[in-house]
Each structure stands twice: as C-alpha cells, then as structure tokens.
Amino acid sequence: MGTHVIKMPDIGEGIAEVELSQWHVKVGDLVVEDQVLADVMTDKAMVDIPSPVHGKVIALGGQPGEVMAVGSVLISIEVEGAGNLKESAAPAPVATKEAPAASKVEAAVESKPAAAAAPRSAPVCQGPMVAREADERPLASPAVRKHALDLGIQLRLVRGTGPAGRVLHEDLDAYLAQGQSNASAPATAAYAQRHDEEQIQVIGMRRKIAQRMQDATQRAAHFSYVEEIDVTAIEELRAHLNEKHGASRGKLTLLPFLVRALVVALRDFPQMNARYDDEAQVITRLGAVHVGVATQSDVGLMVPVVRHAEARSLWDSAAEISRLANAARNGKASRDELSGSTITLTSLGALGGIVSTPVLNLPEVAIVGVNKIVERPMVVKGQVVIRKMMNLSSSFDHRVVDGMDAALFIQAIRGLIEQPATLFVE
Template identity: 80%
Template sequence: MGTHVIKMPDIGEGIAQVELVEWFVKVGDMIVEDQVVADVMTDKATVDIPSPVAGKVIALGGQPGEVMAVGSELIRIEVEGAGNLKESAQAAPVVPAAVAQPKVETAPVLDVKPHTTASAAGVKRSLEARSTRQTDERPLASPAVRKRALDAGIALRLVQGHGPAGQIRHEDIDAYLEQQTQGTPAPVAAYSARTDEEQIPVIGLRRKIAQRMQDATRRAAHFSYVEEIDVTALEELRVQLNEKWGASRGKLTLLPFLVRAMVVALRDFPQINARYDDEAQVITRHGAVHVGIATQGDNGLMVPVVRHAESRSLWANAEEIARLATAARSGKASRDEMSGSTITLTSLGALGGIVSTPVLNLPEVAIVGVNRMVERPVVIKGQIVIRKMMNLSSSFDHRVVDGMDAAQFIQALRGLLEQPATLFVE
C-alpha cells in the first residue's frame, strides 16, 4: 500500500490561494477514480476537485472556509501500489485539518476545470450498494441543495440520496418533503416562545460577496441618483416586437432595451464607462461596453458579463443575457464570463421596489439600478392619464464621476427610453 497526495490545484490567472468551500468525503471513506472530493473557490469561480485515483481517505488538509495556498496539501489517499509520496514523507506526521499542511514536492498539481464532475461509472463501482448513512457521516450534496434543505429545516442525513455516490439531489428533497407531508405534525402555536438559534459560517460565495460589498463601500465615494421614467411607449414597442418576432427570434424582456439605451448614452459619457484603479491612480475609459448583469442565484449574487454589447442587436443581447444568467445560476459560467465588466445593470424585477441604492461593482464607476414598473396617474398637458412608470436608481463613484455628469447620463437614458425609436437611430 502507498499514499497518494492531491495538492491544491493551480486554477490559473496567477491565483495564489483559494478558499476550501466544502468536503464531499471524510477520513475513512473509500473513493473511486474521478470522484469529486471537494469544492474550492477563487474570486471568480467554484471548482470541483476530482480524485485521479481510487483508495481510502486517510487525511484532509483543511476545513471549509479555510484559505489555502496553491500547491499545499489538500488530501491524502491510501492506494494500492506505491502511490506518489516518498517514503520519508510517508512517515511524516499528518497535520490536523485546521493547520497548514506541509509541502509534498513529489505530489502533482491537478489540472482541473470549473465544475468537473465525477464519472458515473466510477461512482457506481464503489458505492452503488450504499443505502444507509452513518450518524456522523457528512451527506453528499451540492451547495444549492444544502441551502434548500437549510431553508426548509431538513436534516440532510435523513434524506436518501439517489445521485452519483449517494449524492442528494433536488428530486430527493422533493421526495422527502412529499413523504413528510403524509404525516404532518400539528403546527407550533403562533405565539409559542422559541429558543432555537443557528450559526452559519460565512464561507464560499457568501464570503466573496461580503468582502466585495465591504470593499466597495469602504473604497469608493458612493452617491446615488434617482429619476422617474415613463416607459409606456417602450412597453408598447416591446409587446409589438414580441407579437411579431417572439416565436422566431425569442421573447424580449425590458433588460435588452436598457442595455441598448446604456450603449447609446455612453457614447456621450465615456467617463462613466470606465474602471478606476485607485492603487495606480489610473482611470481607464473603455470604448467597448461590457455590461455586467447582476444575477441572483441559489448561493448569492453573481455578475456575468455581456461582452461588446455595443456590437449586438436587441435580440442578440437578449439571448446573451438569458444564456449567461442560466450559466451563472447553474454554476457553469466560466471565469471570463464572470469578469471584465465596464458598467453594471441591476434589477430585482417585480421586487424592485420604488427606490434602491445599489453598491458599485468595483473597479467600475457606475451601476444602473432598475425599480419596479407600475401604472400610475400622471398629469400630461393638464389631463390626468394612466402611464407605466419606473424609477432608475443608479450609483456612481464620486471620485471619478461628477454629480452633473451622472445626472446628465441618467437624463440621456430617460430620453432614449421614453422615445424608444431613438434607440435605433444612427
């Protein structure tokens, strides 16, 4: 028997350290080749780490939430044969998971891609007979499934998983909930005192979001500007276009029109389509409009990027927005698709409220926020009429963008959206 060591992989882009998000195995587990053993996260992506060998897990090199250096020891596996660890290193004491691991120069660094998955055949070989879970065994489930179980108050160890390696999937949660409803206990009295509490570690994507939001509010000089827009004509145009071409070109939402308006308005306001490197004290104004689309997923906020929105048609932008949102929510967006935006568009749709104060997506200097569309009585030429109204609540970095420039930019957006034909006049 020998020992095979897997090192923390080099994810690329000069990244020197990553965060360990979740273990899918524990000491003593038998694993198979290609089985995913852990999730790690960079600033831009979550990466599944598969095992290149089959064997028994004998040591874990970190705990969820721990930031580990690329090349540090991630996991030790007892294998048939010699393994990849020299005899001198074999005898070295195993460092507990909470302590930094020693370097093992002979262990290779895996070449992994985001969201590598375990092979179904390999998982079946070792775990197809598994039907029960030990009390102290950590259930295998994706972060989205874990969050759903947490929100529903479900103990995952009680749920039977039917995915690869006994992984618990959404279908398993559905089956468990259906089973529970057949014998639903009496509800807790409305005014019963509660003493339960729960501690949730801030790790993974939630930690990245917290760090970025804190960094943005600490470093940038935020100011917000809100303007009311009459989108009656825009909505009429959107409905007409969908009736005529929706079946062949795809349905249009409001977002591609907003992206188009931003593209046109930014021609006259290049100082807003910019990124500010406050350490180098350099502002870079971009000709290309790479629009970040704030997207809410199961695990938190993500911002996939519509690249070169200025070169795309209305339908091409709509298609790209939909594609990126799906990729981001499913965890399949690449690092390139999640970085490089020059301005961000954020919308909560029907939950958009009346006014919001969006936080900048540094190093950008502007973010355009969309609030809820409502029908409201409006006075036009002395007459009270019903119009579809919507607010734009946008934020800017006052270190780079002057208040007058921000106001004029939003007024330009207002003009384009209230007279939608001007969106397409060159």
C-alpha cells in the same frame, strides 16, 4: 494497497493560493475517477476539484474556509495495487459549482469491482428519511438549507439523492410527502415556538462577496440617483418584437433594451464607462462597453460580463445575457466571464421594489439599478391615463462622477427608453 496523494492544482492566471470552500467527501468514503472531491474559491469563481483515481479517502488536507497554497496536499486516497506513491496534482479543475451527475458517478461505480462502491457519503435507504450523526453536516446548497429552515426540517434527517448524497429541493418535497416533518420538525406547526439555531461559516463565494461589498463601501464615495421612467412604449415594442420574431430569434426581456440604452447614452457620457485606480489616482475611460449583469445564484451574487455590448444587436445581447446568467446560476461561469466589466446593470426583476441603492462594482464608477414595472395613473397632456412606470435607482462614485453628470446620464437613458426608436437612430 498504495496511497495517491493529490496536491492543490495550479488553477492558472498566476493564482498562488485558493480558499477551500467545501468538501464533497470525508475520510472513509469510496470515490471514483472524475468524482468531485472539493470546491475551491478563487478571486472570481468557484472551481470543482475532481479525483484522478478510484479509491478510499484516508486524509483531508484542510478545512472549509482555509486558504491553501497551490502545491499543498489537498487529499490522500488509498488505491489498489502499488498506487501512485508520489504526490500529484489533481486533474484540470472544472469551473462549476455542481458535482457530476449522479448517473455518471453510478455508471462508473457499476463498471468497477464491488470494492469501489458508490461514492455517496450519505447512507442509502428506501425512504426519504435517513439518520445521521447530530454533528454531521449533510451536503446541500445554501438555497436548499434556507428552504429546509423555512419548512422547519432538520437536514440531517433527509436522505439526499443528489451526487455524493447532496440534499436537493426534491428531497425536501419527498420528506414532507411522507409525513416525516410532522414527527421530526414540530416547529412547522402554526404559532409553535422555535429555539433552533444554525451557525454558518462565511467562506467561499459568500466571503468574497462580503469582502468586495465592504471594500466598495469603504473606498468609494457612493451617492444614488433615482429617476422615474415611462416604459409603456418600449414594453409595447418588446411585445411586438416577441410576437413577430420570438419563435425564430428568441424572446426579449427588458434587459437588452437597457443594455442598448447604456451603449447609446455612454457616447455622450464616457466618464461613466470608466475604472478608477484610487491607488495610482488614474481614471481609465474605455471605448468598449463591457456590461456586468448582476445575477443571483445559490452561492451568492455574481456579475457575468456581456463583452462589447456596443457591437451587439438586441437579440445578440439577449442571448448572451441568458447564456451568462445560466452559467452563473449553475456555477459554470469561467473567470474571464466574471471579470472585466466597465459598468454594471443590476435588476431584481419583478421583486425589484420601487427604490434601491446598489453598491458599486469597483473599480467601476457607475451602476444602474432596475426596479419593478407597475401600472399607475399619470397625467399626459392634461389627461389621466394608465401608464407602465419604472424607476432606475443608480449609484455613482462621487470621487469621479459629479451629481449633475449623473443626473444628465440617467435622463439620457430615460429619453432613449421613453422614445425607443431613438435607440436605433445613428
């Protein structure tokens, strides 16, 4: 037997160190080539580290939350034969949060000798319930952990069917269907007292988000401006375009219209499409409009960037927004796709509330927040009519943007949205 020692790979772009976010294996696990060993976090993206060999894990080089230098020992794997005794870097990391598909891992295992058994860290059993040690933390995404907490389910009792034994939403459903929750999680009973606690380390993407939000609120002089917009006409236009071209060009949401409105309004308010270097005391106004679209994922808030929105049609913007949102939610957005925005658009969709106070995405100086659409009685030309209304809740950096300019900028967006033909008049 030999030992294969894997070093933290060079992820590129001059990055000297990364944060170890999560292990997908533990000491004693059998792994196969290309199986994801760990997630590491760069300044912008979560990156998967795959295994270059088949073998048995004999040592881990760090703990989740630890910042590790490129070139430091990441993991040691015992391999058959002499092995690769010299230290090597892991294969090219993959910018994705998800581990490889279970079918791919299992197929690889089946093609190897019995010694290289399935790499899953959780025991396999026929039912949806599995026993783990009390201090063993099963693999699961933050969304699954929250779902389990809401249901009163102890994750250590649930068999994970995902890659490397990861617990999925479907596993929680199967657990409940078998009636195990009634026996093992009495807290699900109505009015029952609960005394459970869970400590969650602030690491990986959540740590980066916390740092960026704290930095933004400490460095920028935030102020918010809220404006009410009548979106009846643009919603009618959107419905018409979807009916006529939806099948061939794809469905339009409101977001590409808002991106177009930003592009047109910024022609008269270039100071909003800017970055402020507060250390050098320099404001850089940009001609290109790179719109960041805030997107919620299982690992937290991410902001993929629609580049050169000024050169995109409605459907081109819609397709790019959809592609980037899916990449961000699946953890597959690259570093380039998550950086370089000049102004940000944030929306919680139907959950958008009536008012919000979005935090700036530094070093940008403006962020436009979209609230939900509601039908309300409005007075139009002396008549009470039902209109579709929506608020824009936007924030600005008062060090760079004056209050009057912010108000005029949002009023310009309002005019474009309420008279949607003006979005396309050159």
